[in-house]
Amino acid sequence: MIDILPPIYPEEIFYSWIARYYTYSGGVRRVDLLKQLFNKGRIKPDLFFPFSLNYFCKQLELSERITPDYIIENHTLVPYLRPFVNHNCYESVIKGVEEDNYPQDKKVKVHLLNQYVRQSLQVFKICPKCYKEDKDKYKEAYLHRKHQIPGNEICLRHKIRLIELDIPCNETREEFIDINKYNIDFSKYDNDINISKKYVDLSTDIELLFDYKNSELNLDEIKKKNDIMLINKGYKVGQGRVNQEKLIGDFINYYGRDFLRKLGCYPDNGTDGCWIRLLTRRPNRNIHPIKCLLFIRFLFGGVDKFITFDNKGLEKQIDVKFKQTIINWDHCGEHLLNELKCSFNTAIKNSIRLGILEELLEKLNIETNEAAIEKYKNNILQYLEENENAKRGDVSNNLKKEYHVVDLKDKKWLDDLFVVRSRTNTNSKDRKRKELQVDWNQRDLEMCRKILEAANRILLEDPPKRVTALYISQKVHYSTLRNKKGLDMLPNTRKVLYNSIETREKFKMRKIRYEVKRLISEKGIVKISELRDRVGFHGDYSEYRAYMIDVISKELHNGN
Template identity: 25%
Template sequence: MSLLAFFPQPYPDEDFRSVIYRYHVHSGNQTMAHTRLELFNLNSNKNPLLPRNLKYLDNQLPPSFRLKEIIENHTVMRYIGPFLSTTERQSLWNQILNENNPNLGAFSGSYLLSKRMRYCPSCLSWDYESLGECYAHLTHQMDVLEFCPVHCEKLFSHCPKCNVELSSSDNDSLLSSPRCQNGHHIKSLQEFNEHILKSDLNIWALEFIGNCTVRNRKELIDKINLWLGEKGYFTLTGGKLFRKRLADDIIHFYGDEKLKLYDIPTEYIRSNTTMERMLSCSEKNSTNFNYYLLLFRFLAGSIKTFFSDKPTYALPIPFGNGPWTCFNKMCPQYNQYKIDRCRRHDDRGLKIVNEFQCGYCGFTYKKAWYWPERKENNRIFISSMGEYFREEVYRLHANGVTISQIAKQLNTKYVTVSKQCNTLLNQMEIQITESQVCCTKEQINKFNIYREKIMDNLKIMKEPKRSLLRKACPIAYDWLLSNDKVWMEKTLPPSMKNSEKIDWNEFDDELCHVIEKTATYIYSTDPPYRITRGKIIRFLPTHYRNRIRRSPQKMKNSNIKLEDLTEKVAHFQIRFLPQAVQRIKEKDRRVTMGSIKKHFPTIYGGISDELGLLISSKVSEIIDRGY
């Protein structure tokens, strides 16, 4: 095998098919089949999107020709490469190098290309005048582009005057001069519309062509993930993508009207599988080029910035490195930056919770730092008041100071002190249980002390009420109610709750009458649904509805009445027939038993043969009456 006498050097932005055709013209070969045999050792007239048996051509070219770079920059690999997985890219290269015919339809991104070779009239004229020949520009073959980015003219695949194809379907015959095969000079017959040319997708597609720096799908997905992380659309650990928030933000950013112009419906953006496929590095994932352009611009502000900048995806330290403040007003170090340690916890990837503990008083509190807003929440959640506070509460409580007075002295809330007192009592109970010798004495003392406290408060109360008594001595009241309920019920004033006795038999009879009237009304409206027990209860007045829901066991007659008035399935199927027939007629469909089952499968889908015959006869009667 000898070297070729010559091989054309590709022009700027020239399609590789045009390079092959120029070799064909300059070599003087009569057919493209002869040219293909010379270059690729293949017997075929076709000049495909991507060549095959490239090794054969490479062995005939001098070392100065870097064929791999030519294929990368002058074929469709330049555009579909960023959307191909590593496996797809390697598979495609293997097919190009060997005699296998590359099947572009099997690879992601192949639809980005125009099916017919397209030309710009001004590019044809300029190339012919300056170079003496025309060639096909690779950029013009991107399907998303409608206009030449240099001359702002519409791209043509057919002659604008006689509509004849400018290139053959197999691309074995391309343009060598700015004239079609009928001799017509190719020029734009319409005035340039700058608004159409500057449509967003045209501009963004050109930005992508000029700035894309990634070589395969993995690099592209890694780049997108970095931007998504920088913008806070991943959890802190990066394990979960906030898809719903991302979809809502994209729709809000562009607006429904523009998305319709871009042919990207909002339902597609909100679909659970859309972003999963967009961010997948595996094969056989659909590539929506327009949506990728929108996503690049949404994340980085522009497509150029998306590829040129390198987002860091770094997290600031929540609440800094310290020291932090103690908020315990009892602590001598109150409101001073004395806390030098904290513990951070990841809460489901949505926020970081910092826990701070004062080394002096033991006061412990938590604050939250939210992701992805990167904002601190100044609200404080107290975990523990600390040993210093507890000891002071226990000392004052042992001296007989009330909870309200303790709260005032310690400059805190009543509830906080009450919790500490309850904790003290629980600890006392545990100690009593563990010490069996002292158990009886301690328990008796507790009963006596709390009973005495209850009796003393009852004597001084002008109007004895349980609520007022509990407010006066909550610890004694709650403990005795749990451990000495019999004595409490005898001693306490009578409870006002449920003081009026309900005659359930009388109410049951009254409810039966109300249920019957309600059901009669519902049946008279002929509703388009089956009248069930729940539907009848829903229409009852609130008073009756709540009673039967809360105490169904006390109203046996009412339950029986509801079961009797519940509509049978067969009765509903027959009752609903006129409405079913009317709805099918409104859709201009033929009314048959089959069409009824098809339009109302939940109602008529599983009917028996016997009932089906009955319903068919009813349908015939309804149609005969001209319903």
């Protein structure tokens, strides 16, 4: 039974509460204390996610009336995740913080702490004014929950920048660290810098997440509202594709490159892993909450407007407009798709959903009787006969009308046709004949040149990315580079490729040099702890510490 537990303060993060209790307990051994609180002698404290809350709450006196649900909702960052992860992942996190030996969903934790939109366990964020007020009111300070959210840079209440408190490296990571142990001199921190409205807006949206208790926010609702607003703003056409280039370009212009890069939220449009592409193409995938909030403000103007946005009403207006355009159309059928601003395939899908397929086909002057369908089939067969290597996608692109009408009226015939054709095209003799037609020596020389050019381009990218076989293959558009067996025919290419790729150690050292230059240009000084976080060290980095110090001294000397 825990009998000297101090009171938990408003908006105090659970980690801070236990850290103060650790101080209150005096000379009790850490192992004994952890065993008493969590039934575990050795644990690695987590600033963001508590653990073994069921056991912990059972040790409290009945008068405390504190339950695991109360702690989760009021003193952890777990509710902050709720709108942005699917239900199964969220339930997994809840079980992970409540039960003793339940493995937490590490994927969700990584999304909360991923790369730049993160902060180290040994970096606490503090508002100087909140710190002073807490000292005056409670005679001790504590860590505020919302201040610790990765990506939140200001105290919304006082409209000042949060101070990052670096904990000395000699503090063990198995210890709960009480900020009251340190005499913090806030005078050495420059807090008179004007705060960008973008940071205030982001902090406001974070605050609203907790105020609304996320009742109106969930992954499905976010997807539906985002889709409707993308359509309304012209980035998406019906159920069709999103104009990614325009969307990403407008998003970057809205926030500015510097702001997005400081948060680690810059959408790199040149890669398949661009988070905006993932958010719009795979809406059920977990995306960092800060990135989702930035996207919501870009589309809606803030979380408050997102909450009150009537997506069903706007969706109905879009459907009514689509339907009326088709029904009232009395011009040339060829121009109808331009008026609808969608592809033939998208128009077909929307018309089926709205029950006006026959009207659409009639306005497009497309016949759907049996004689017409037979004609379309003959056109498809003739095209395939003239183009031996044509695939299903080629037919869809070149014979749109014929393909989609037959697909709707006699899908089985179309499926059977391409099943037979696929078997024919995979004949081994044909494959060997095509291989013999390749001039492998010429390809070997061409790929060597392309790899060297791609590797040099990657080394110049900002922010830096590791030179890997996968990334080079994407740059040169040749997937065979990722397959060791595929390189057997390209011996020089294999040699150049393996000489071009970076080991993890080399990339870390290049990243250190890059981040040192950035910190010097931004702040004029370099803290080892801040450099460590920017480079992305998650564990022991002692083997790089001497190199970090050497690079810092050289860059400062060159600067002088």
